[in-house]
Amino acid sequence: MVLVYTEINKGKVKKASLEAVNYAAKIAELTGSSVTAVAINADAAQLEEIGKAGAKKILSVKNDALASLDSMLISSTVEQAAKAEGAKIIIFSFDITGKAAAPRLAARLKAGFVAGAVDFPTVNGASLEVKKNVFSGKATAVYSINSDIKIISLLPNSFPVKLGDNASTVTDFTVELAASKIVVKEKKSTDVGGMIPLPEAELVVSAGRGMKGPENWGMIEELAKELKATTACSRPVADMHWRPHHEHVGQTGVAIRPNLYFAIGISGAIQHLAGVNGSKTIVVINSDKEAPFFKSADYGVIGDAFTIVPKLIEAVKKFKANQN
Amino acid sequence: MKILVPISNVPDTTTKIAFTNGDTEFNAAGVQFIINPYDEWYALVRALELKEAGKAEKVTLIHVGLADSDATIRKGFALGADDGVRIDAEGPDAYFVAEQIANYAKANGYDLIMTGKETISFNGSSVGGMIAGFMDLPLISLATKFDLEGNKATVEHDVDGGTQVVECELPFVVSCAKGMAEQRIPNMKGIMGARTKPLTVVAASGSDKLTNVKSYTLSAGRTTCKMIDENNMDELVNLLHTEAKVI
Numbered sequence: 001m002v003l004v005y006t007e008i009n010k011g012k013v014k015k016a017s018l019e020a021v022n023y024a025a026k027i028a029e030l031t032g033s034s035v036t037a038v039a040i041n042a043d044a045a046q047l048e049e050i051g052k053a054g055a056k057k058i059l060s061v062k063n064d065a066l067a068s069l070d071s072m073l074i075s076s077t078v079e080q081a082a083k084a085e086g087a088k089i090i091i092f093s094f095d096i097t098g099k100a101a102a103p104r105l106a107a108r109l110k111a112g113f114v115a116g117a118v119d120f121p122t123v124n125g126a127s128l129e130v131k132k133n134v135f136s137g138k139a140t141a142v143y144s145i146n147s148d149i150k151i152i153s154l155l156p157n158s159f160p161v162k163l164g165d166n167a168s169t170v171t172d173f174t175v176e177l178a179a180s181k182i183v184v185k186e187k188k189s190t191d192v193g194g195m196i197p198l199p200e201a202e203l204v205v206s207a208g209r210g211m212k213g214p215e216n217w218g219m220i221e222e223l224a225k226e227l228k229a230t231t232a233c234s235r236p237v238a239d240m241h242w243r244p245h246h247e248h249v250g251q252t253g254v255a256i257r258p259n260l261y262f263a264i265g266i267s268g269a270i271q272h273l274a275g276v277n278g279s280k281t282i283v284v285i286n287s288d289k290e291a292p293f294f295k296s297a298d299y300g301v302i303g304d305a306f307t308i309v310p311k312l313i314e315a316v317k318k319f320k321a322n323q324n
Numbered sequence: 325m326k327i328l329v330p331i332s333n334v335p336d337t338t339t340k341i342a343f344t345n346g347d348t349e350f351n352a353a354g355v356q357f358i359i360n361p362y363d364e365w366y367a368l369v370r371a372l373e374l375k376e377a378g379k380a381e382k383v384t385l386i387h388v389g390l391a392d393s394d395a396t397i398r399k400g401f402a403l404g405a406d407d408g409v410r411i412d413a414e415g416p417d418a419y420f421v422a423e424q425i426a427n428y429a430k431a432n433g434y435d436l437i438m439t440g441k442e443t444i445s446f447n448g449s450s451v452g453g454m455i456a457g458f459m460d461l462p463l464i465s466l467a468t469k470f471d472l473e474g475n476k477a478t479v480e481h482d483v484d485g486g487t488q489v490v491e492c493e494l495p496f497v498v499s500c501a502k503g504m505a506e507q508r509i510p511n512m513k514g515i516m517g518a519r520t521k522p523l524t525v526v527a528a529s530g531s532d533k534l535t536n537v538k539s540y541t542l543s544a545g546r547t548t549c550k551m552i553d554e555n556n557m558d559e560l561v562n563l564l565h566t567e568a569k570v571i
Contacts, residue, residue: 107457112534
């Protein structure tokens with residue numbers, strides 16, 4: 001039995017969670033098993049969506065103590081579900097909760113764990129072989145998980161979400177939880193204009209020092225708006241406070257792997273590449289034809305961003321008009 | 325108040341990665357090793373700041389690895405850590421490393437364990453959460469600000485779509501991200517003192533080997549960058565639609 005953890009954020013099942021359910025369904029197919037999902041404080045429509053992503057059975061957990069997503073409580077919830085269901089394979093997303101709760105659960109269950117899988121596992125006897133990125137994307141490694149219970153977390157945006165029309169059964173599941181030792185005092189939202197959060201964004205428009213100052217970001221935001229993309233920036237830009245820190249992508253900031261990454265006025269230092277080189281397509285716009293980023297790009301435009309970006313915005317508008 | 329800072333010994337960020345022994349092992353020949361930057365810049369430096377502010381008595385480094393990582397541990401001494409422990413074993417995965425560290429920490433009593441948010445070698449973000457699991461302690465992950473008053477810590481950390489400020493009483497585990505502290509350069513006094521600080525080597529405790537690496541493959545990288553004329557953005561948009569199929 002394959003167990004998968006899912007999560008609701010801002011009234012929706014997280015895309016990363018739906019990806020994890022799809023992934024779990026594929027593993028169930030490979031191992032001749034079925035998928036049970038754990039859903040935390042989900043409503044009927046959200047439970048239905050988790051079912052459509054491939055969960056045959058859903059354990060619906062309603063517990064206010066889980067709202068803070070304390071990894072100790074999440075791990076305990078999944079542990080109780082795993083024991084009740086006799087789960088041998090447990091799937092998380094490699095998102096903020098998965099990064100904290102999955103390793104904890106691995107320690108609790110003596111489970112071999114691979115964090116940030118990028119592909120479906122291969123079944124080899126009693127082992128699962130799983131590929132993940134290592135050395136900040138410079139290489140991949142195939143791990144063999146040899147333990148009885150196996151835990152895998154899936155790197156977000158590795159596969160597109162597929163929703164089918166499968167039916168699922170929903171069962172209320174009650175968990176016993178110790179009181180959280182972490183007291184939430186204040187929440188600060190970094191949402192800007194309803195953009196998709198960076199780790200989940202499929203399209204990202206990122207800009208760097210080449211923009212010369214924060215006052216010039218209007219065209220970056222406009223391009224992002226036209227593409228329905230999320231804005232990002234390089235480290236120096238965040239460090240100089242031209243842009244908020246949560247926009248910083250790269251090794252020290254957020255690591256992302258969108259379908260399309262625009263790098264505008266970013267030279268492409270190795271630390272920046274480490275956070276974005278998993279992107280499917282990279283477009284680099286830079287006035288310096290020697291910028292190292294061109295070596296890691298799929299498409300390049302050499303020239304002044306201040307003249308190119310407005311032309312690009314017009315081209316996107318024209319493209320969209322033709323699509324309609 | 326004693327702080328334990330687990331550190332990982334990793335190839336410098338700019339290293340050209342290579343593998344050996346039929347692509348089953350990392351080729352360490354000629355590679356410059358450093359303290360994992362998140363462990364150093366964010367966890368260790370913040371721990372040292374807490375000690376300097378009189379909020380902690382001792383900062384101890386712990387590392388699971390062989391004698392060739394002693395030089396890396398001494399770099400941590402040069403920055404200001406008081407002493408260090410090396411568990412003399414090379415583990416196959418984060419589980420092994422975390423179990424060794426948790427066993428040592430349980431036996432020796434620490435109030436706070438500060439890790440980096442992930443290593444730049446295996447990028448698993450796993451060791452902190454596993455130590456917390458083995459020790460049944462709370463974990464605050466991706467901390468960007470950390471302060472301590474007596475026994476109670478106030479921590480700001482990243483959550484989906486924002487940050488939150490939380491309070492937690494010691495003991496617990498915290499994984500540290502950008503914002504916790506600024507990178508430090510060791511001074512001459514620190515470098516001189518590093519040679520004589522106590523580095524204890526202990527044997528590994530029995531531990532489980534649940535996974536193993538079967539093979540490594542270098543990422544192909546991008547071979548060709550298609551250049552588009554700056555006056556032809558229609559072509560770029562068209563290629564993104566028809567060729568890359570991303571819009």
